[in-house]
Amino acid sequence: MSVSYDFDGDVALVTGACGALGSAVVDAFAAAGATVAAADVIAADDDDSLLETAHADSFHQADFTDEAAVESTVADVLDAHGRLDYLLNVAGTWRGGSPVHETDEATFDMLLDVNLKTMFLASKHALPHLQETEGAIVSVSARASLEGGEGDAPYRASKAGVRLVTESIAEENLGTVRANAVMPSVLDTPMNRDMMEPDDDWVDPSEVADVMAFLCSDGAAVTSGAAVPVYGES
Template sequence: MPPTTDFTVDFDGTVAVVTGASGALGSATVDRFRAAGATVCAVDVVAPDDEDSSLEPDADTHFYEADLTDEDDVERLVSAIVDDHGRIDHLCNIAGTWRGGDPIEETDLTEFEMLVDINLKTAFLASKHALPHLRESGGSIVSVSARSSLEGGEGDGPYRITKAGVRLLTETLAEENRGAVRANCVMPSVIDTPMNREMMPDADHGSWVDPAEIADVMTFLCSDGAAVTSGAAVPVYGEA
């Protein structure tokens, strides 16, 4: 059954920055903010015309190519967005990836560092440089953690570690910016994406969460309806 949206959000006049915008969840979030009236700045290393991109920009969506693991590039990106649009109201930290693999004692350092860079460092740097502008607008940050971040497990320890870091980053941002900028995160179980279906063809896909449903929750957390919510890690498990 397709996801339904039962609430109305009005983001007219606001500017949303969505990282990881070319992926399944990122592009769904771009669509949701765009439908709510926001000017959307879609950020990724994968351009919209790439065959791996799910993003379909329109007149209200502006694509920015940036390496979010490079602080100089993030600083340049934020300056360009503010120069182009005058403000930042919402930051959605979606850039990320999943890797399974070996036990910790057999995990290559390069594999661990890659997950730290893509899952945690990107959220840290984007938040760091967007914060001054979010304070001016009384804005909000929503990041993507994971259900698996709540406990250790075999086979994907580095992934779980980085997603736990995103959750703690969220709580820290909420504490440090209380009354100025709200920070929350969502914790998906398995997201129903083409990549996940390819990697797990025999799984119960019906229990997975549709990206559009997660995008609805992220949009709500940036809205006035969640004005009293900060520092939360919201489960988005679907039927899993």
């Protein structure tokens, strides 16, 4: 069954837009007719970028761990496109392999910054504009956020934080801005294929992007504060 969405006239800001999931989200919202503002800390033409620049109506290179940069980027999006309807918090990363007593402080700080602080700052500065349009936020948490595990405590903690901040935003904006999260397991991305043995059960980023589009659509008008599993068969 094919499902389509109509976001014509709406503006979506996608963070982490140059990555595998972020670029898939840009593609999904562009295909649905949205005006897409893509943002990432790396340039759109960087060797590591997967973004199809033709699918983005504007690109904003910014470090979303820096509040001044986030505030400026959101202002630039409003100047360029006149409104903001959806915020897709995709920026994130993974590090692991060490138990807590062997994890260095720099790794802890980096994961909290990239996974949680970016989501917090983007939401903080987008919310006043999303309140005006009665828009939506969808952020990327993780299946791993639901329990402790061996070797990646800071990652799990940062993604649990995304889930809890999402629930708080939903509670604070009842009837105005919907806030939800998706929880992937293992995504089929170039980085994961480099780090692990590929598995046919991994979820394609485009499938997660489709769920994020649904959560911004009228079909999810009564859904806020949810953490949606997007595990596939993995």
